[in-house]
Amino acid sequence: MFCEQCEQTASGQGCHQWGACGKGPEVNAVQDLLVYCLRGLAPVALRARQLGIPTRETDVFACEALFATMTNVNFDRKRFNRYIRDAIAIRENLKAQIQAKEPTEWSALSCYEPNFQESLVEQGQDVALQFITQSGQNVDIFSLKLTVLYGIKGVASYTFHAQELGQEDDRVYSFIHKALAALDRQNLTLEDWVKLALKVGEINLRAMELLDAGHTSTYGHPVPTVVPLNARTGKAILVSGHDIKQLEALLKQTANQGITVYTHGELLPAHGYPLLKQKYPHLYGHYGTAWQNQTKEFAKFPGAIVITTNCLMPPHETYDEKLFTIGSVGYPGINYLPETDDGTPDFAPAIAKALEMPGFTRDEEPRQVMTGFARNAVLSVADKVIEAVKGGKIRHFFLVGGCDGAKPDRNYYTELVEKVPEDCIVLTLACGKFRFFDKQLGTIGELPRLMDVGQCNDAYSAIQIALGLAKAFEVDVNQLPLSMILSWYEQKAVAVLLTLLYLGIQNIRLGPTLPAFISPNVLKLLSETYHLKPITTPDEDLAACLG
Ligand code: FS2
Ligand code: SF4
Secondary structure, three states, X not given: OOEOOOOOOHHHOOEOOOOOOOOOHHHHXXXXXXXXXXXXXXXXXXXXXXXXXXXXXXXXXXXXXXHXXXXXXXXXXXXXXXXHHHHHHHHHHHHHHHHHHOOOOOOHHHHOOOOOOOOHHHHHHHHHHHHHHHHOOOHHHHHHHHHHHHHHHHHHHHHHHHHHOOOOOHHHHHHHHHHHHHOOOOOOOHHHHHHHHHHHHHXXXXXXXXXXXXXXXXXXXXXXXXXXXXXXXXXXXXXXXOOHHHHHHHHHHHOOOOEEEXXXXXXXXXXXXXXXXXXXXXXXXXXXXXXXXXXXXXXXXXXXXXXXXOOOOOOOOOOHHHEEEOOOOEOOOOEEOOEOOOOOEOOHHHHHHXXXXXXXXXXXXXXXXXXXXXXXXXXXXXXXXXXXXXXXXXXXXXXXXXXXXXXXXXXXXHHHHHHOOOOEEEEEEOHHHHHOOOOOOOEEOOEEOEEEEEOHHHHHHHHHHHHHHHHHHOOXXXXXXXXXXXXXXXXXXXXXXXXXXXXXXXXXXXXXXXXXXXXXXXXXXXXXXXXXXXXXXXXXXXXXXXX
């Protein structure tokens, strides 16, 4: 087994015996085999597209399958066996359609057939080894190939969500296949791989834009919203992950059933969408914090729990019976909710479980946080922001965003936010915010000092805020009094980082550790070109940002 796609990779060098995330070597091998089959499908999908053969089903399938291989999404070997069979069937079907139009020769990769009578685990291990031996001679190219692959997984996950909301762009789908197909090419130079990695960032910006359009056109632009953190008496369902469309599907199916719906983790920003909130009054509050605390938090929740996306941890037996997964998420032995004919999950088993469970038996003491400070909300008060900056009331903005995780060195982000001087504003997004999301940082004039922009994909919104402010101040974005202090964990964060580099954002501070898949030379290139640097201590970094 070899996997180093996330921040918690063993000893900061790669998981070899067993994944620190709980992924075993067998699941890792079938994930590798699936990626290999998607790489073989990619040139076929691209040729079909050129010939005008419809590929939408293939495109969406590729996104879902890549999404399933991301950290903390799917641990179910059988699901990967099915994805692999589907990848081959889709590929052969497209090839037949292409053949009917023009005779075509395919590479060995696009003709690869797993032997379904034998262990797919061994076949996955073989192709993974082949990838390492083929690419591993040049450590920097290997590093960039992994950067492209992991970035593309992040793009695929956002693209998958966007298409659920009716937002698609052929350019994104076709680039995903192009990047997958490129992994098989032996003739690309280091410069080519750098360009390709930045292109992943460019395409991810488009994927996040599509998702933003999906959310805002369906649910309205987020508005600053108070979210209760205290439970109220009654039957309850907790929804975790990122998928707002599936949260809405659950809200529809639980309407008038006497069930209160709580968000968990990255679904907190769902409360900021006015049309969702108005339509479903039983979408009440937020329960718990970031993903790595779920084993404690889920055990205590007195209702059913639905996981729509990452980050799922191997569940404890204390709560596995009340846990339900949907979409690309899965874990062996955990309830997987079937889809109805229109592709919506049938939440009936989760609803039945919630009704059978006690729910909350008393109202808790009121506690609350705010969310909904997305691009529209912030830029609508741009004049006040400019006035406050010009009048010396706001000295600096800190974007403290990204993923959370279990490592103690992530306390850096809490300490940094606590130490941010009172004349500075903290914008935040993604699950890393749970380390400080309920801190009372007060206001500067009418502006809260802590503003939650949204989920990790709402990095798009944060980018628009930065670009909007740069325009209003008539400066380059790198000249704004703004520092980006980011935390990463999984492959969506890789895609977002590549987007920021594509936009030429300088001086990003990244932690808690740098990606294991970035070679020393690639890191040197990133630090020389973009002044990307690792976090140090809160005091040192604050002094440098404010200096
Ligand atoms: Fe957090 Fe996990 Fe949002 Fe990441 S809930 S680390 O996958 O996507 O960020
Ligand atoms: Fe290790 Fe992360 Fe890969 Fe899991 S996803 S096996 S923790 S590198």
